[in-house]
Amino acid sequence: MTSVKIAVLSIITVLIAWNSNAQDIDYAKKTIEILSSAKMHGRGYVKNGDFKAARFIAKEFKSIGLEPLSDNYFQGFDFSVNSFPSKMKFKVDDNLLSPGYDFLIDPASPGIKGSFPVCILKEYSNLNALVNRLNSRKESFVLVVDWFSLSDLSEEKRNELKANLARFQRNGFSKLSAIVEYSTEKLTWTGSTGLLSLPRFTVKASEFGLNENSTLTFNVKNKFRKEYHSNNIIGYLPGENTDSVIVLSAHYDHLGRMGKGCYFPGANDNASGVAMLLNQARELKHVKRPYSILFIAFAAEEIGLLGSGYYVAHPLIELDRIKFLLNLDLAGTGDEGIQIVNGSIHTALFSKIQTLNRRDNLLTKVKTRGAACNSDHCHFHERNVPSFFIYTLGGIKAYHDVYDRYETLPLTAYDGYFKLLNRFILSL
Ligand SMILES: [Zn+2]
Incomplete structure (x- = not known):
């Protein structure tokens, strides 16, 4: 075979290979x-x-x-x-939050509808103090857990608080209607085969002016199959x-x-x-x-x-x-x-x-x-x-x-x- 033929053939081979890669991608x-x-x-x-x-x-x-x-x-x-096939509304006072961008709902949450005052948790000492504080509320309310203010908690106390929140979510608690947590990390969603008693949300904090006098309004529907x-x-x-x-x-x-x-x-x-x-x-x-x-x-x-x-x-x-x-x-x-x-x-x-x-x-x-x-x-x-x-x-x-x-x-x-x-x- 002449070198010209070899050159032509190798160009063709390269073109075929290039073409098949291009097709693959x-x-x-x-x-x-x-x-x-x-x-x-x-x-x-x-x-x-x-x-x-x-x-x-x-x-x-x-x-x-x-x-x-x-x-x-x-x-x-x-x-x-x-699953959450239909309504997913969450407002902090007059601010409408965008699902997926501003907040996530815990995948095991039931639906929730209505407006609620808030109780903001910025410090945590023990379960008794928390329970006393929550029990003092006479009307339905939402517990907002400010993980930024709680960032100094020891690992042990942090885990204890998380376990208690999980228990509230599983069994419900007194006048508590929902739990909202300030996220200190990026929002990462998942799925659930189970359904718990209380809705729970994670929000990107600070942007919505949430304070002690805020009202949270929800209209969320779930469908458990x-x-x-x-x-x-x-x-x-x-x-x-x-x-x-x-x-x-x-x-x-x-x-x-x-x-x-x-x-x-x-x-x-x-x-x-x-x-x-x-x-x-x-x-x-x-x-x-x-x-x-x-x-x-x-x-x-x-x-x-x-x-x-x-x-x-x-x-x-x-x-x-x-x-x-x-x-x-x-x-x-x-x-x-x-x-x-x-x-x-x-x-x-x-x-x-x-x-x-x-x-x-x-x-x-x-x-x-x-x-x-x-x-x-x-x-x-x-x-x-x-x-x-x-x-x-x-x-x-x-x-x-x-x-x-x-x-x-x-x-x-x-x-x-x-x-x-x-x-x-x-x-x-
Ligand atoms: Zn995967």
């Missing part, structure tokens, strides 16, 4: 944009958000050519969940060896809506991981592989790893046939590389992924840590299925809040991360 972007759009309602338990996302993922599985393991890709299960139905989405790619299976998983649920006007997009957590999972499926479909691969988009991770818990109790492929599980969450940054949970347990595999990374110069850092029950790999790990849980590091601070949006998700290291995972899966 374009596909990921499109997927993340769809999954974190308002139409998916935060992929939670309001307006069928989780089911809309599930249907979208199942459609993608089908068009990629993954096989269902039953009549369809869905593995359904039920659980209880508290005893048997909510959700679905893991499961697709299969048979390889030469069907006795041994590699599992690639990522949860698709997020926190849903907090009232009509506020939703949690969950672009990084975990539309990004689902996009990576789908992208790997698209790629692996065309590659000769010794092992079969099972792709699972788990439901209900955010409220207690429920989808993966259901799967390990009702596996469609037996757990002892799983050679390795790779769980992906928060795949959308990577400025500071990736972190591998269980990396210090499966050291040979950790060395392998590190070597691949160094060889091809893909990510700035591949970090290791021990076991942590912080995502869906946990149930598998506890049943002796070898697993890694990988998340990207650096980039944005948005997490479990209204700022985890597609528009600001950097996807800095997506291409390198995609290649590293692909090469690692094929090396297993």
Whole structure:
């Protein structure tokens, strides 16, 4: 072959490679944009958000050519969940607070309607003094806990106060109608399968002029659903060896809506991981592989790893046939590389992924840590299925809040991360 031909061929090869990378990231972007759009309602338990996302993922599985393991890709299960589908009004005097930006409601809260005077807690000595103070109120009121003024409390006293507030919230207390806490940290929401007696709010303090003479007005409606139905989405790619299976998983649920006007997009957590999972499926479909691969988009991770818990109790492929599980969450940054949970347990595999990374110069850092029950790999790990849980590091601070949006998700290291995972899966 002449050198001109070699040059032309290598340009074509580079163009093909460049083009396929561009397609990968374009596909990921499109997927993340769809999954974190308002139409998916935060992929939670309001307006069928989780089911809309599930249907979208199942459609993608089908068009990629993954096989269902039953009549369809869905593995359904039920659980209880508290939700806030409609009214979410909170006023400090005449100031209307914005849900998600100015305040959060504790996910286990019941609804509340009405106007209330406040009792502001700026110091704490013991439970008796607190109870006496609260019992002296003859009308319904809201307890405002000023954690800024309480910042000098000892660790022990702080924990004691927190435990007492939790008890009030669980059981109710005298004329107490709600608890409002000044947040000293960023607002971070979560979900709840249970319902408690008192509503509890976290507010960004100081901006609303809340004082001893303030009136707080609420109109909040909750909906507690005893048997909510959700679905893991499961697709299969048979390889030469069907006795041994590699599992690639990522949860698709997020926190849903907090009232009509506020939703949690969950672009990084975990539309990004689902996009990576789908992208790997698209790629692996065309590659000769010794092992079969099972792709699972788990439901209900955010409220207690429920989808993966259901799967390990009702596996469609037996757990002892799983050679390795790779769980992906928060795949959308990577400025500071990736972190591998269980990396210090499966050291040979950790060395392998590190070597691949160094060889091809893909990510700035591949970090290791021990076991942590912080995502869906946990149930598998506890049943002796070898697993890694990988998340990207650096980039944005948005997490479990209204700022985890597609528009600001950097996807800095997506291409390198995609290649590293692909090469690692094929090396297993
Ligand atoms: Zn997550």
